[in-house]
Amino acid sequence: MRQYAIVCPGQANQSPAMFDFAAADPRGAAVLQSFGDLVARARQGQGLFDNAFAQPALVALASANWAVLQPQLPPPALYAGYSVGELSAWGCAGAWQPPCAAEAAAVRARLMDRHTPPGCGMLAVRGLPVETLTALASGTHLAIVNDSDHAVLAGADADLVAAQARLRARGAWTRRLEVQVPSHTALLGDAARAFGAWLARRPTNEPTAPVLRGIDGRCCRRGADAPEALQRAVSETIRWEDCMRAIVESGVRVVLELGPGRSLSEMFMQAYPGMVARSVADFRSARGVADWLARALSSQAGPQAGP
Numbered sequence: 001m002r003q004y005a006i007v008c009p010g011q012a013n014q015s016p017a018m019f020d021f022a023a024a025d026p027r028g029a030a031v032l033q034s035f036g037d038l039v040a041r042a043r044q045g046q047g048l049f050d051n052a053f054a055q056p057a058l059v060a061l062a063s064a065n066w067a068v069l070q071p072q073l074p075p076p077a078l079y080a081g082y083s084v085g086e087l088s089a090w091g092c093a094g095a096w097q098p099p100c101a102a103e104a105a106a107v108r109a110r111l112m113d114r115h116t117p118p119g120c121g122m123l124a125v126r127g128l129p130v131e132t133l134t135a136l137a138s139g140t141h142l143a144i145v146n147d148s149d150h151a152v153l154a155g156a157d158a159d160l161v162a163a164q165a166r167l168r169a170r171g172a173w174t175r176r177l178e179v180q181v182p183s184h185t186a187l188l189g190d191a192a193r194a195f196g197a198w199l200a201r202r203p204t205n206e207p208t209a210p211v212l213r214g215i216d217g218r219c220c221r222r223g224a225d226a227p228e229a230l231q232r233a234v235s236e237t238i239r240w241e242d243c244m245r246a247i248v249e250s251g252v253r254v255v256l257e258l259g260p261g262r263s264l265s266e267m268f269m270q271a272y273p274g275m276v277a278r279s280v281a282d283f284r285s286a287r288g289v290a291d292w293l294a295r296a297l298s299s300q301a302g303p304q305a306g307p
Contacts, residue, residue, distance in 0.1 A: 003077035004254035004297060005247050006092060007268075008062045010083030011055070011179060013261025014048040021259070021280055022064035027071070031064040031098050038102075049178040055084045055109035056102055062088035062258045063098040065280050069256075072290045074297075077252050078219075080212040080243045082264060083144070083183060084108070086233055090226050092258070093207035100202065104230075107198050112181050112234065115191035122154045122177040125167055136170060137163035141185035144238045147271055154182035188235045196231030217242030240267070248272050254296045256280070256289070276300075 019039055022028030032039045038056055047053035062085070081089030087108065091101030122143060125133050130151050134142050139159035144152035153163060164174045182188060204223035211220045213229040215236045220229055244267065247255065257265045257279035265277035276296045283289045 003250075003252050004074075004256055004293065005078040005080060005250075005252045006066070006076045006089070007255055007257050007264045008079075008081035008085035008088035008092065009058070009257060009259070009261060009264050010081075010085045011049070011051075011058065012177065013259075013263060014042070014054055014057065015260060016043050016045045016048070018061055018260035018281075019043055019064070021283070022061065022068055025068040025286065028064040028068040031067045032060060034099050035060040035102050051179065051181050052106075052109045052113055055087075056105040058084055058260075059088045059091060059101050059105040060098075061260060063091055063101055065258045066092040067098070068286050069280070069289055072286050073256075073293055076209055076256075078210055078212060078247060078250060079207070080247065081214065082240055082243075083214070083233075083238060086211075086214045087230060088258070089211050090204075090207065090230070093209060093211050095204050095207055095211075095223050095226050096202075104199065104202070108195055108230075108234070111191040111194050111198075112183065112188055115188055115194075116181045117156070117187060119157045120155060120180060120182040120187070121157055121160055122152055122179045122181075122183065123160045123164055124150075124152050124175045124177060125172050126150045126174075127172040128167065128170060132170075133167060133172060136166045139163065141182065141187065142237050143182070143184040144240060145242075146240050146267060148241070152177070154185045155187070184233065184236060184238045186235055192231050192235035195234055196227055199227035199230060212243045212246055214238045214240070214243065217244075217246035219246070241271075244268060244271055248275070253300050254293065256293060 042057045079089040079093045137153050140153040140155035140163050143154040204226050206223045214233045255277040259280040262279040265279045268275045268277040
């Protein structure tokens with residue numbers, strides 16, 4: 001089975017240079033132009049980590065990078081996305097054209113900002129079992145599970161500060177994220193319901209390949225699956241660990257990350273050393289991506305035993 005998966009990251013690695021790959025190609029440039037002045041502002045470094053700006057910018061990036069690459073690559077077997085990257089994944093799978101995906105991202109960000117309680121944030125934690133870190137982080141919410149000892153918490157700033165002190169005392173590595181929204185927690189229940197209602201009124205095309213649901217790694221094969229999946233992802237824990245496992249269990253051994261950064265590629269190769277994973281951020285041209293993917297796929301003789 002010589003197949004690969006496309007994965008789309010969430011917030012964390014934005015930079016003014018992240019659009020350079022797509023902007024150098026006419027197809028990518030055309031997609032970026034459809035997002036208005038957002039890209040021009042991002043390339044000047046404006047608002048890169050503001051939620052209302054960052055979410056549409058990341059969807060614009062994934063849409064443009066995929067517009068450049070899709071004509072030169074074989075069809076992927078699966079799509080998956082991390083946090084707002086799940087919306088990007090549905091867009092790349094053909095559920096919406098880029099302008100519709102851009103509108104969805106802007107609405108999602110606006111609703112999340114509107115319904116966020118004051119004084120919130122997110123905290124990345126590594127080095128303790130998830131069960132232990134959640135017990136030590138009382139008052140916070142489990143927002144994302146990346147691995148058995150790697151998670152992201154969210155909640156009120158005071159609760160995160162207290163949790164961070166307790167976790168560090170137990171030897172955990174922690175880092176506050178540049179996000180002020182408690183994404184993927186019950187604190188955003190109202191935002192999730194409003195976003196789901198908005199999505200339900202928009203037509204959705206059938207995806208060209210299954211899209212993995214962020215909350216549990218389930219394969220979604222119909223366009224009608226998108227509204228519920230994306231609604232639930234706003235206010236429920238994202239289980240990226242399950243998404244990675246679903247990709248591996250499908251027999252896929254090659255992963256291409258659409259950028260920015262390499263965080264998802266690195267997570268794959270740390271969790272599953274037999275995987276081959278690269279990000280568009282590693283390459284200077286679409287031809288370089290295509291050549292690498294051809295070599296990676298040709299080296300995969302077939303599905304291997306599961307982890």
